[in-house]
Each structure stands twice: as C-alpha cells, then as structure tokens.
Amino acid sequence: MRHLVKLTVTFMALLLLTGCWSRKELNELSIASALGIDKHGDKYTLSVQIVNPSVITTVTGNNGIALPVVTRDITSTETLFAALREVTRIASRKVYASHIQMLVIGEELAREGIAPALDFLSRDHAMRTDFFIIVAKQTTAENILKILTPLDNIPSDHLHSSLIAAEKNWGGTTQINLHDLIYDLLSPGADPVLAALRIKGDTRAGALKSNTARITPAALLSYEGLGAFDNDRLVSWYTPQETKAYNFLKGKIKSVPVSMSCPGGGKATIEIFRSGRKMKGSIVDGQPQASVHIKAEANVADLECERPLSNLAAMKDMEQAAAQNIEAFIKAAIHKSQQLKTDSFGFGDMIYRSRPKQWKKISKEWKSVYFPKLKVDVVANIKIGGTGSVTDSFLPKMKEK
Amino acid sequence: MQMEKGKISLYQFKVLVVLFSLGSSILIVPSALASVSRQDGWISSLFGxxxxxxxxxxxASLAQRFPDKTLIEFSILILGKGLGHVVAFLYFSFFLLIASLVLCTIGDFISSMTLPETPIEAIHIVFMLIIVMGIKLGLEVVGRASEIFIPWVLVMLGFMLVAVLPLIDMSRTAPFLENSIRQIAGGSITILGIPYLELVIFLMILPAVSNRSKATKGFLNAALFSGLILTAITLLCILVLGHDFTARHSFPSYTLAKQIHIGDFFQRVEIVMAVIWFVTIFFKLMISFYAAILGFGQLFRLKSHRSLVTPFAMIVFVISLLVFPNxxxxxxxxxHTWPPFASTFGLLLPVLLAVVAAIRKL
Known part of the structure; x- marks a missing residue:
C-alpha cells in the first residue's frame, strides 16, 4: 500500500514537470524569420516576415492559394519593442523573434543613424546575435521583405543562404551580424559596413504570388556591394569590386574570382582559393602609416589571353599581373574610404593595437585629419598553382588558323 | 562539542572547493574583470x-593550528568569550548573506535569461527546497553528490572551451598590457572578492575532512585549479566577444555559450551549458547555507542543527528577494561594495585571529 502511494505521488509529480511556467505552444506563436526596420519621421516602421507553417510543411508543393510568408508592417510608437508587440494588432499570434535570420534596415533609417534601433535587439533575452544585418539600397526594408523568391519558399531563407554563398564564392558582399556591427560601432578606429541589397525589377509585382511562378521573376533580390557607414550613418556605397578589397583586408576571402588583364593583352580570371593578410600599423614622426601584405594562392579559371601561357616566365608574368591588379583595386578601395572619411577597413584599430599610447594622441582627430592622408602600402603576393584541366588556352591557336 | 559527525574525504573536499569557487563567479567575474582592465582582464584574473x-x-595555516575546530569555535577560543562571540556571530551572518546573494544570483540569471515571466520567488523556492533536502541529509551526502557532479561540470566546461576556439580573434587582446598596473591590480579585486575571500567559509568544513595532513595542499590546488578555469573563461570571453561586449553583458559566459555553432546542426546549446552554472551554484549555496547553520548551532551550543534548517531556509529566501533591487x-x-566588505571577513579577521593566536600561543 505504501509503495502504491509513493508511486502515485511520483507520477503526479511527473505531471508537474512537463511544462514550464510561461510556456508558449507552437500554435500560439508566429515565428518571425526576418525583421525590417524603416523610419518615417520620428516613428519606426517595423516589417515582420512571418512563416506560414501550413505552406512550408507540405512537401508536394502548395495549393496556390496560401502564401509561404506573410509580411506585416506596422507604423508605430517610438521604440521597436513596442512596435514588435503591436504587431498583434493585425497578426493573430504573438511574434516570436528568436529565429530571425535577417534584419533589413531601410536606406532612409540607415542615413539617419542605425544605433538607436539596435539596443533592443541586443537586450531582448530571446534575441540571438547570429542573424545577418543588411541594408536596403534605394528602397525600404518593407519592400525588400515583400518580395517573394522562386527558389526558396521563405524569402528570408533565400536571403540568408544567398548571402553566405555570395560571400564564399563571389566575395562581392559580406556577412555582418549584430556582434560585428556593434563592435565596429564602438571602436574609435573602425567604421561599420553592411551588405547592401537591391530590388531588381518591379517591386509591386514581386510581392505577388505570381512572382514565383515566372521563369524570370518580375522582381529579384540582388546583393550589391556594401553600404559604408560613418559611425552609424550610411554615407555611401561600395561596389562589389571594392567589397572584394574589403574581404581581402579582413581576411574573409574564401573562394573568389578576380578578373584581370593579361600581360600581353586579353583577359583572364583567376580563382583565389587561399588567402592571408598581414596588416601593420605604425606611427612615424607623428604621422600614422599602415602596410598591408596579402598572400594568396590561385588557380587559372578562365584564360582569354593573347599570349600563350606555356612556360614558366609567362606564368611569372601572369602572377605579377594578378598581384598588380589586386594591389590596384585594394588601393582604389582604400582611397575611396579615405575620401569618404570613413575608416571601413579598420586602420585606426590596427594602429591602436600596435601603438596604444601614441594612438591616444591622434584618436580624436583620426577620421578628420589623419585617416584621409594615411599612407598605406599594399603588397600582394599571388601564387598561381593549377590551371584547371587544361594548361594553355585553345584561343590563340584558333586565331592562327 | 561535535555537532557534525559526518566525514568527507580529501578528494570530496577539493571538489567542493572547486565547485564553490566556480559557482556564481563564473557568471559575474568575466564582466567585472573586463569592465576595469578591459582587454587585459585575463591578466588581472591571473594576478587575482x-x-x-x-x-x-x-x-589553511589558521586551520592547522586548530585541526578539530571550526572557524566559529576557534574564534571564541582565541578571542575569549565576549569578543569571540561577537566575531563568531558576524561570521555566521556573513555566511548567511553569501547564501542569500548566491540564491539571488541564480534566480536573477534564470529569470532574466530563460524564464522572464516566471515569478522569481518560484525559482528561489524550488532551489531552496533542494538545499533543505541536501542539508538534512548531511555533509557526507553533499560530498558524495559533488563527486558525482564534478565530471559533468568539467566535461561540459571543457567542451564549451573547445567549441568556442574556432571563434577566437587573437587581435582582441591587443594592445597587450595597455592598462596601467594600478588598473590591472584594481581589476583583480573582483576575483578576490568572488570567490577567494569567500573561501574562508571552508574553515567550517575543514574539521570534517578525514585526511587532515594533506588538506592544506589540497585546498591550495583546488583554489588554483578553479582560478585557472575562471581565467580561461575570462580570456575566451575577451577573445571571442571582445572586452567591451564582455563588460556590457550581464552574463558574458552565457553569451559566450550562445556563440557555439558547429556545422549547421550543433547550435543553440547554451541552455545545456547553463547546467554548469546550476550545478556549481547549487553547491556554493549548499556550502554557505550549511556553514551558516553549523555556525549558528555551535555559537549557541545546540545539540543538533537539523531543526534550524527549515526556518533558516525561509530567512535566506526572504533576504535573497531583498538584497538586490535590480x-x-x-x-x-x-x-565596489562586496570586495571591501568581504575582506573584513576574509582578510582582516583571519589575520587578527592568527596574530592573537600566535601571541597567546594557542
């Protein structure tokens, strides 16, 4: 009898263990996959992309009526948290933001300053810092989140994987998460950048279900370089080529094609597959200086040169030409950032790390006085290893015919 | 007068010291270190x-003079009845305060990171219930429990430390030694306050250790080991999160665990890591609460301290809700407040006791 009582009590205790106090079942939540923030006047507009579970779970495809996501927007109070809760005004459930993959910032807000919007994101306990932050180029975040994508059911999924793939295989964009962004915002010797995203095509048609039913969608989302920020304000854009320079300087190059002109005319593309960089900052006679040394290994990917590439000397020439090419576009990108007076590549940080005491003297005037005339030596060392499955191109021979 | 009949082995004692030193300091120390000596926080930690x-x-040397007496007993012996009882009572209140602070820390952590809508009282009550149960079972059971839990804590900690290695950015500790010696020494005050000055509590436990001759060495080893773990965690917080993030986050080591991301499948494991905190804080609370009760019993020459457990648990529960408004x-x-306060009990009084004992040739 006593055993029976004990057993019953134990099982009753089990019942208490199954749930936690403030549990929320899946059917009480709207899972947000992306957030978009715009600012109109002094009020934020928050757009939320909410996953529609009934559509993404059907394997055989959807019935053509329901949309995979619903994007809501709310023009709201002064703070984001209030806006996020206000979404329940028009959505049926509480928005659950732990799983957001993308945060899109509208250009207007970006030009005004993004910092005030970021506090909530790093404070909220359910928020993680591993989502990517991008800035909408020439459009609003709201519009971006409305575009449906043909290849992936959930547009934010598309944006997320596309950004990873593009940084890895193309180098014309870069992944920035909340952690990186705040780090750059706080550092006196660095300015943040964010990947820029543009809508190509007709925004309105892109928001229709039919956008995914066309071979060439009416609207496409396309990553295009970076937004350059001066502190937390967007000031200009970097092209994809300048973004490659950024990735080289940050050591983020994984597998990136670099186009160049051949020593004897014509064009070639090499694929960088391994790259490292050494950066040094110093202060000589009160003037800051920096040097960048890039070492990379590459393969020939596409050879459309006039001269054949059949001997060692030609290979050396080719390596040199590649190095010069890379040096040139890195220098150009640095030059542009100097003209913008935004230290996107973090040269100030570098000098601070190697000369902390002297840095204190110049840090106040770093961006206005010292950085624009900073002398940067760029040296690239490219080793071309493989040439793919053929050595020389057939193109020169074809011309001799 | 021997109130506690249980004995613990030297190994169990060492494990208890390690768990006590990690509990709550693992959550608090990295951020406090980084806020004072910034990227040199880990050097502060080593110094501390x-x-x-x-x-x-x-x-340990104080305990060696009185091998079978607890702190409460020998302070009465050394300082005489009047002053001795005052000091003993102060120690008792110090232990009770530590217990309340530790309970508050875990409640605060759980309610701000995982269960924001659960009333903090509910968390505190559940935690206190286990403590009451543990104390009623006695020190021997607590010692054996610590032996069971330590491998889990160490494996998980080791795993966390390895899992964040790929995220390290070496440049985050540069410029090396930028901060002045004063700043670095000042930073180490936190780690001295939590946990080292609190280790005086083990003078209540030492008489129960069976192999007393090696206890001093064991005490030192365990304190060194946990200090190195704390340093490693602080260093990793700085290397992965940067000193600024570490200083600004309430619980940086939890934020560190959030960064774990191996492949696309092994992620969001931070709550598993939080188990380390739960276990270590449980033992810290257990030891401080046990010391308070044992001390109270010895102070008032009670025959048994078991009847004190439940009422004191209620007192700790109430204090824990009152100590920190936010x-x-x-x-x-x-x-700022804790290190000088704790050094009264962890440094001033022990030195006084040692000096008086030497003068009186006890």
Missing amino acids: VACGLLLVWLY VIYFKDFSA
Missing part, C-alpha cells in the same frame, strides 16, 4: 588568483 592563493594559505545595483555591488 596569485593573491587569492595567499589568502587560501592564510586560511541588476545594475547588483553589478555595482559586486564590483
């Missing part, structure tokens, strides 16, 4: 560990 070992040596107060308190 070195000073902490001196403290431990002081405690997190900012808590951060400020543990950085």
Whole structure:
C-alpha cells in the first residue's frame, strides 16, 4: 500500500514537470524569420516576415492559394519593442523573434543613424546575435521583405543562404551580424559596413504570388556591394569590386574570382582559393602609416589571353599581373574610404593595437585629419598553382588558323 | 562539542572547493574583470588568483593550528568569550548573506535569461527546497553528490572551451598590457572578492575532512585549479566577444555559450551549458547555507542543527528577494561594495585571529 502511494505521488509529480511556467505552444506563436526596420519621421516602421507553417510543411508543393510568408508592417510608437508587440494588432499570434535570420534596415533609417534601433535587439533575452544585418539600397526594408523568391519558399531563407554563398564564392558582399556591427560601432578606429541589397525589377509585382511562378521573376533580390557607414550613418556605397578589397583586408576571402588583364593583352580570371593578410600599423614622426601584405594562392579559371601561357616566365608574368591588379583595386578601395572619411577597413584599430599610447594622441582627430592622408602600402603576393584541366588556352591557336 | 559527525574525504573536499569557487563567479567575474582592465582582464584574473592563493594559505595555516575546530569555535577560543562571540556571530551572518546573494544570483540569471515571466520567488523556492533536502541529509551526502557532479561540470566546461576556439580573434587582446598596473591590480579585486575571500567559509568544513595532513595542499590546488578555469573563461570571453561586449553583458559566459555553432546542426546549446552554472551554484549555496547553520548551532551550543534548517531556509529566501533591487545595483555591488566588505571577513579577521593566536600561543 505504501509503495502504491509513493508511486502515485511520483507520477503526479511527473505531471508537474512537463511544462514550464510561461510556456508558449507552437500554435500560439508566429515565428518571425526576418525583421525590417524603416523610419518615417520620428516613428519606426517595423516589417515582420512571418512563416506560414501550413505552406512550408507540405512537401508536394502548395495549393496556390496560401502564401509561404506573410509580411506585416506596422507604423508605430517610438521604440521597436513596442512596435514588435503591436504587431498583434493585425497578426493573430504573438511574434516570436528568436529565429530571425535577417534584419533589413531601410536606406532612409540607415542615413539617419542605425544605433538607436539596435539596443533592443541586443537586450531582448530571446534575441540571438547570429542573424545577418543588411541594408536596403534605394528602397525600404518593407519592400525588400515583400518580395517573394522562386527558389526558396521563405524569402528570408533565400536571403540568408544567398548571402553566405555570395560571400564564399563571389566575395562581392559580406556577412555582418549584430556582434560585428556593434563592435565596429564602438571602436574609435573602425567604421561599420553592411551588405547592401537591391530590388531588381518591379517591386509591386514581386510581392505577388505570381512572382514565383515566372521563369524570370518580375522582381529579384540582388546583393550589391556594401553600404559604408560613418559611425552609424550610411554615407555611401561600395561596389562589389571594392567589397572584394574589403574581404581581402579582413581576411574573409574564401573562394573568389578576380578578373584581370593579361600581360600581353586579353583577359583572364583567376580563382583565389587561399588567402592571408598581414596588416601593420605604425606611427612615424607623428604621422600614422599602415602596410598591408596579402598572400594568396590561385588557380587559372578562365584564360582569354593573347599570349600563350606555356612556360614558366609567362606564368611569372601572369602572377605579377594578378598581384598588380589586386594591389590596384585594394588601393582604389582604400582611397575611396579615405575620401569618404570613413575608416571601413579598420586602420585606426590596427594602429591602436600596435601603438596604444601614441594612438591616444591622434584618436580624436583620426577620421578628420589623419585617416584621409594615411599612407598605406599594399603588397600582394599571388601564387598561381593549377590551371584547371587544361594548361594553355585553345584561343590563340584558333586565331592562327 | 561535535555537532557534525559526518566525514568527507580529501578528494570530496577539493571538489567542493572547486565547485564553490566556480559557482556564481563564473557568471559575474568575466564582466567585472573586463569592465576595469578591459582587454587585459585575463591578466588581472591571473594576478587575482596569485593573491587569492595567499589568502587560501592564510586560511589553511589558521586551520592547522586548530585541526578539530571550526572557524566559529576557534574564534571564541582565541578571542575569549565576549569578543569571540561577537566575531563568531558576524561570521555566521556573513555566511548567511553569501547564501542569500548566491540564491539571488541564480534566480536573477534564470529569470532574466530563460524564464522572464516566471515569478522569481518560484525559482528561489524550488532551489531552496533542494538545499533543505541536501542539508538534512548531511555533509557526507553533499560530498558524495559533488563527486558525482564534478565530471559533468568539467566535461561540459571543457567542451564549451573547445567549441568556442574556432571563434577566437587573437587581435582582441591587443594592445597587450595597455592598462596601467594600478588598473590591472584594481581589476583583480573582483576575483578576490568572488570567490577567494569567500573561501574562508571552508574553515567550517575543514574539521570534517578525514585526511587532515594533506588538506592544506589540497585546498591550495583546488583554489588554483578553479582560478585557472575562471581565467580561461575570462580570456575566451575577451577573445571571442571582445572586452567591451564582455563588460556590457550581464552574463558574458552565457553569451559566450550562445556563440557555439558547429556545422549547421550543433547550435543553440547554451541552455545545456547553463547546467554548469546550476550545478556549481547549487553547491556554493549548499556550502554557505550549511556553514551558516553549523555556525549558528555551535555559537549557541545546540545539540543538533537539523531543526534550524527549515526556518533558516525561509530567512535566506526572504533576504535573497531583498538584497538586490535590480541588476545594475547588483553589478555595482559586486564590483565596489562586496570586495571591501568581504575582506573584513576574509582578510582582516583571519589575520587578527592568527596574530592573537600566535601571541597567546594557542
């Protein structure tokens, strides 16, 4: 009898263990996959992309009526948290933001300053810092989140994987998460950048279900370089080529094609597959200086040169030409950032790390006085290893015919 | 008068010291270190560990003079009945306060990171219930439980430390030694306050250790080991999160665990890591609560301390709700108020006791 009582009590205790106090079942939540923030006047507009579970779970495809996501927007109070809760005004459930993959910032807000919007994101306990932050180029975040994508059911999924793939295989964009962004915002010797995203095509048609039913969608989302920020304000854009320079300087190059002109005319593309960089900052006679040394290994990917590439000397020439090419576009990108007076590549940080005491003297005037005339030596060392499955191109021979 | 009949082995004692030193400091220390000496926080930590070992040596040598007496008993013996009882009572209140602060820390952590809508009282009550159960079972059971839990704690900690290695950015500790010696020494005060000055509590446990001759060495080893773990965690917080993030986050080591991301499948494991905190804080609370009750019993020459457990648990529960009005107060308190306060009990009084004992040739 006593055993029976004990057993019953134990099982009753089990019942208490199954749930936690403030549990929320899946059917009480709207899972947000992306957030978009715009600012109109002094009020934020928050757009939320909410996953529609009934559509993404059907394997055989959807019935053509329901949309995979619903994007809501709310023009709201002064703070984001209030806006996020206000979404329940028009959505049926509480928005659950732990799983957001993308945060899109509208250009207007970006030009005004993004910092005030970021506090909530790093404070909220359910928020993680591993989502990517991008800035909408020439459009609003709201519009971006409305575009449906043909290849992936959930547009934010598309944006997320596309950004990873593009940084890895193309180098014309870069992944920035909340952690990186705040780090750059706080550092006196660095300015943040964010990947820029543009809508190509007709925004309105892109928001229709039919956008995914066309071979060439009416609207496409396309990553295009970076937004350059001066502190937390967007000031200009970097092209994809300048973004490659950024990735080289940050050591983020994984597998990136670099186009160049051949020593004897014509064009070639090499694929960088391994790259490292050494950066040094110093202060000589009160003037800051920096040097960048890039070492990379590459393969020939596409050879459309006039001269054949059949001997060692030609290979050396080719390596040199590649190095010069890379040096040139890195220098150009640095030059542009100097003209913008935004230290996107973090040269100030570098000098601070190697000369902390002297840095204190110049840090106040770093961006206005010292950085624009900073002398940067760029040296690239490219080793071309493989040439793919053929050595020389057939193109020169074809011309001799 | 021997109130506690249970004995624990030397190994169990060492494990208890390690768990006690990690509990709550693992959550608090990295952020406090980074806020004072920034990217050199880990050097502060090493410096603090070195000073902490001196403290431990002081405690151990004090205990060696009175091998079968607890702190409460020998302070009455050394200082005489009047002053001795006052000091003993102060120690008892110190232990009770530590217990309340520790309970508050875990409640605060759980309610701000995982269960924001659960009333903090519910968390505290559940935690206190287990403590009451543990104390009623006695020190021997607590010692054996610590033996069971330590491998889990160490494996998980080791795993966390390895899992964040790929995220390290070496440049985050540069410029090396930018901060002045004063700043670095000042930073180490936090780690001295939590946990080293609190280790004086083990003078209540030492008489129960069966192999007393090696206890001093074991005490020092355990304190060194946990100090190195704390340093490693602080260093990794700085290397992965940067000193600024570490200083600004309420619980940086939890934020560190959030960064774990191996492949696309092994992620969001931070709550598993939080188990380390739960276990270590459980033992810290257990030991401080046990010391308070044992001390009270010895102070008033009670025959058994078991009847004290439940009422004191209620008192700790109430104090824990009152000590900190909010997190900012808590951060400020543990950085500025606690170290000088704790050094009264962890440094001033032990030195006084040692000096008087030497003069009176006890």
